[in-house]
Amino acid sequence: MNFTKMQGLGNDFIVLFGEQALPADAASFAVRYCDRNFGIGADGVVYVLPSDRADYMMRIINSDGTEAEQCGNAIRCAAKYIYDNGLIDASRTDLVIETIGAGPQPVRLTVENGAVSAVRVDMGAPILNGLAVPTTIDAEPVTEYPVEAAGRQFRFTAVSMGNPHCVIFTDDAVHTNLHTYGPPLEHHPLFPRRINVEFATVKRRDFAEMRVWERGAGPTLACGTGACATLVAGVLTGRMDRRGIVSLKGGDLLIEWDEADNHVYMTGPAEVVFKGTI
Numbered sequence: 488m489n490f491t492k493m494q495g496l497g498n499d500f501i502v503l504f505g506e507q508a509l510p511a512d513a514a515s516f517a518v519r520y521c522d523r524n525f526g527i528g529a530d531g532v533v534y535v536l537p538s539d540r541a542d543y544m545m546r547i548i549n550s551d552g553t554e555a556e557q558c559g560n561a562i563r564c565a566a567k568y569i570y571d572n573g574l575i576d577a578s579r580t581d582l583v584i585e586t587i588g589a590g591p592q593p594v595r596l597t598v599e600n601g602a603v604s605a606v607r608v609d610m611g612a613p614i615l616n617g618l619a620v621p622t623t624i625d626a627e628p629v630t631e632y633p634v635e636a637a638g639r640q641f642r643f644t645a646v647s648m649g650n651p652h653c654v655i656f657t658d659d660a661v662h663t664n665l666h667t668y669g670p671p672l673e674h675h676p677l678f679p680r681r682i683n684v685e686f687a688t689v690k691r692r693d694f695a696e697m698r699v700w701e702r703g704a705g706p707t708l709a710c711g712t713g714a715c716a717t718l719v720a721g722v723l724t725g726r727m728d729r730r731g732i733v734s735l736k737g738g739d740l741l742i743e744w745d746e747a748d749n750h751v752y753m754t755g756p757a758e759v760v761f762k763g764t765i
């Protein structure tokens with residue numbers, strides 16, 4: 488089976504194409520091959536599959552074997568994979584990729600000298616209803632809600648971008664001990680389907696630093712949906728403007744929350760790391 492190892496800001500994936508590549512036990516496959524010592528090494532496995540509602544469908548299995556509804560960095564990688572492998576006409580720079588959690592999502596490629604240099608994704612409207620995120624909180628939106636983890640009190644804003652996020656604003660996000668606070672928050676009873684956890688520090692109204700503990704993958708270098716959730720939470724809590732950079736350990740994403748259509752737009756890179764056969 489041929490695979491392509493790809494990354495978006497260091498959030499890395501094993502990308503596989505076609506229904507024949509989807510194993511009966513996709514969970515075990517992800518656990519085995521995402522392992523960084525005994526496998527290929529990745530934060531998740533991405534399947535690019537046929538769709539009857541879009542050009543292609545993308546499914547993402549986290550490195551712990553659980554399936555996520557959506558993945559911002561993976562959808563950019565899937566778009567580049569589709570373009571690079573001639574799976575759409577070479578003249579096209581607009582395509583639509585379906586995800587389980589957010590439905591069909593329009594994607595625009597920037598192509599320079601025949602190579603994809605940036606990918607802009609319409610990530611859809613954020614879900615702000617607490618029960619729909621899901622959390623156990625019957626409110627909309629859920630902002631600055633208290634939660635305790637590892638003996639420390641935090642306040643979070645809940646946002647779903649198809650997958651669930653809790654965004655915590657702190658003074659020093661880049662030095663947060665993710666291994667201490669990430670697991671108890673990911674598994675907190677407030678979050679019935681577990682949750683992705685973002686710690687963010689707003690430096691300016693158009694710039695925030697963010698570090699992430701991902702549901703099913705632990706600390707990753709970047710999270711596209713988490714960056715979208717961070718900007719949305721920044722706007723909801725009066726900290727940020729609707730257009731800004733979310734700076735992650737692996738690099739920067741431009742995030743825009745359009746007032747007119749209520750959609751969140753994410754722009755960033757996608758790269759091939761290497762190709763192989765297993």
Ligand SMILES: N[C@@H](CCC[C@H](N)C(=O)O)C(=O)O
Binds near residue numbers: 549710
């Ligand atoms: N890294 C991703 C999100 C991947 C899925 C996530 N771990 C979840 O379980 O929801 C991104 O770039 O959005």
